[in-house]
Amino acid sequence: MARTIAERADVIPALAETFREYGFEGASLSVIGEKTGLGRGSLYHFFPGGKEEMATAVLQHIDAWFEERIYRPLRQSDDPQAAISTMCRAVSDYFHSGCRVCIVGAFALDNVRDRFASAILDYFAVWKSSLATALQKAGHEQDQAIDLAEEAVANIQGALVLARALNDPATFERAMIRIEKRLL
Amino acid sequence: MARTIAERADVIPALAETFREYGFEGASLSVIGEKTGLGRGSLYHFFPGGKEEMATAVLQHIDAWFEERIYRPLRQSDDPQAAISTMCRAVSDYFHSGCRVCIVGAFALDNVRDRFASAILDYFAVWKSSLATALQKAGHEQDQAIDLAEEAVANIQGALVLARALNDPATFERAMIRIEKRLL
DNA sequence: TACAGACTTTACCAATCAGTACAACTCGCT
DNA sequence: AGCGAGTTGTACTGATTGGTAAAGTCTGTA
Numbered sequence: 001m002a003r004t005i006a007e008r009a010d011v012i013p014a015l016a017e018t019f020r021e022y023g024f025e026g027a028s029l030s031v032i033g034e035k036t037g038l039g040r041g042s043l044y045h046f047f048p049g050g051k052e053e054m055a056t057a058v059l060q061h062i063d064a065w066f067e068e069r070i071y072r073p074l075r076q077s078d079d080p081q082a083a084i085s086t087m088c089r090a091v092s093d094y095f096h097s098g099c100r101v102c103i104v105g106a107f108a109l110d111n112v113r114d115r116f117a118s119a120i121l122d123y124f125a126v127w128k129s130s131l132a133t134a135l136q137k138a139g140h141e142q143d144q145a146i147d148l149a150e151e152a153v154a155n156i157q158g159a160l161v162l163a164r165a166l167n168d169p170a171t172f173e174r175a176m177i178r179i180e181k182r183l184l
Numbered sequence: 185m186a187r188t189i190a191e192r193a194d195v196i197p198a199l200a201e202t203f204r205e206y207g208f209e210g211a212s213l214s215v216i217g218e219k220t221g222l223g224r225g226s227l228y229h230f231f232p233g234g235k236e237e238m239a240t241a242v243l244q245h246i247d248a249w250f251e252e253r254i255y256r257p258l259r260q261s262d263d264p265q266a267a268i269s270t271m272c273r274a275v276s277d278y279f280h281s282g283c284r285v286c287i288v289g290a291f292a293l294d295n296v297r298d299r300f301a302s303a304i305l306d307y308f309a310v311w312k313s314s315l316a317t318a319l320q321k322a323g324h325e326q327d328q329a330i331d332l333a334e335e336a337v338a339n340i341q342g343a344l345v346l347a348r349a350l351n352d353p354a355t356f357e358r359a360m361i362r363i364e365k366r367l368l
Numbered sequence: 369t370a371c372a373g374a375c376t377t378t379a380c381c382a383a384t385c386a387g388t389a390c391a392a393c394t395c396g397c398t
Numbered sequence: 399a400g401c402g403a404g405t406t407g408t409a410c411t412g413a414t415t416g417g418t419a420a421a422g423t424c425t426g427t428a
Contacts, residue, residue, distance in 0.1 A: 025209040026295045029416060040417080041376055050417065106293040108349040109285055111210045117351070124349045147358070150346070151339075154359055158342025162334070165292040165308045167301070174331070175338055213386060224387085225406050234387065370428090377422070384415065393406070398399100 008046045008057075011036050016058045020103050024055055024112045052115065055107075059119040062103060066123065071130040080138040081184055087131070088180040091156060098163030098172025105157045128153050135183065152179050192230045192241075195220050200242045204287050208239055208296045236299065239291075243303040246287065250307070255314040264322040265368055271315070272364040275340060282347030282356025289341045312337050319367065336363050 018027050018035040029051065033039060038046075047053040070087050077083035095102065104123045107116055128149045135145035159175030202211050202219040213235065217223060222230075231237040254271050261267035279286065288307045291300055312333045319329035343359030 022295045023207075023209065025207065028414075030414080039377060041378080041419090044417075045375065101293055104349070105345045108345050109290040109293055111206045113348065120349045121351065124346060147362075150355065150358065151362055154342035154346040154355075155335075155339055156342065157345040158338035158340065161289045161292050161341040161345070162308060162338040164297065165288070165304045167305065171334065171338075174334065178331075178335055212384075214384080223407055225390090225408080228387075229405065372427090373425095375422105375424075378420090379418105380420100381418075382416100385413080386411105387413105388411075389409090391406105391408090393404105395404080396402095398401085 012061045074130040074134040080134040084183050092176050097169035155179050196245045258314040258318040264318040268367050276360050281353035339363050
């Protein structure tokens with residue numbers, strides 16, 4: 001019937017928003033259909049693997065975004081301090097001051113963790129090591145850099161949980177300020 | 185038929201474990217039935233409100249546990265430093281070094297947050313304020329005490345996310361050590 | 369104009385979901 | 399022994415789940 005000129009890639013942001021809002025189990029095919037504007041057949045045309053393939057595509061998309069906008073700048077920048085500051089601002093923007101949930105973190109706490117274990121692990125492991133690289137370039141010892149990086153990544157996730165629990169974006173913003181202060 | 189000598193309260197730990205493992209949506213009545221050893225009739229006998237009432241009971245049970253074992257000691261102890269240390273150890277034990285998920289945190293990230301919003305908010309708000317009280321008694325200014333408390337509670341949640349994502353209890357233990365060091 | 373392949377709609381499937389109803393059973397009490 | 403309250407197993411409902419299949423419509427090419 002009517003053609004929606006939809007490429008697979010065009011659907012992914014809507015898919016991501018849906019998984020963010022409903023979680024993996026909560027995002028039923030009917031909900032996904034509504035949110036994307038695609039019928040069942042179209043969804044299975046683009047994602048023959050069903051919901052699992054949709055979620056995988058979303059995780060890949062997120063990973064690519066973070067790699068380009070956050071991880072790579074941290075590793076490659078000549079000015080590590082500036083790269084870290086940029087990271088903090090980008091993270092705060094990305095998560096809408098804690099109003100937006102981290103899908104990867106949410107999946108990690110969910111029982112779907114095992115199904116997407118390697119993508120989840122990668123996301124955090126690369127984040128941690130990229131940040132550690134920047135910290136080392138900024139003058140920290142390797143051990144201390146890794147420790148600081150681990151702490152910062154965990155703190156961001158914790159801030160997301162707490163801000164959402166308290167329903168208070170300011171909680172998230174305060175946490176990001178603390179994190180940045182501690183990294184610089 | 186056979187009587188299982190089951191009181192409502194006896195079922196709650198098994199219920200909690202089920203929600204922890206499967207999440208709210210993932211914990212179907214069949215799964216709950218298996219894990220608790222109770223049939224559908226019994227479950228609805230004890231929890232006429234269905235799954236929602238079961239989850240509410242679990243949240244109440246958790247809240248009572250934390251109130252007794254963690255929050256109250258923080259507020260009432262004459263030795264706030266010792267109370268904080270005790271908290272860190274109790275938390276580490278309770279979460280099995282990060283192998284066990286925090287149901288409240290998981291619910292906060294899930295789309296069921298709104299349904300249990302007040303219980304979730306309470307859990308974290310009381311934790312934060314109890315810890316702040318102990319920190320103030322330990323000599324911190326009120327503002328600084330609240331800030332430190334907020335940070336610590338968030339960090340614990342973040343450590344749970346990260347440890348589960350990396351599948352590494354050591355990550356959680358390192359985080360708890362950092363948290364304790366910063367509080368004392 | 370005609371055909372091929374990309375896309376979409378629609379109806380459908382078996383499985384599972386939360387929840388209900390009720391009979392069958394067990395136990396404490398008299 | 400037998401009553402009544404409490405507890406449990408089973409069968410059921412109607413809705414929804416993820417997923418399939420076939421028939422249809424559109425667009426680009428030739």
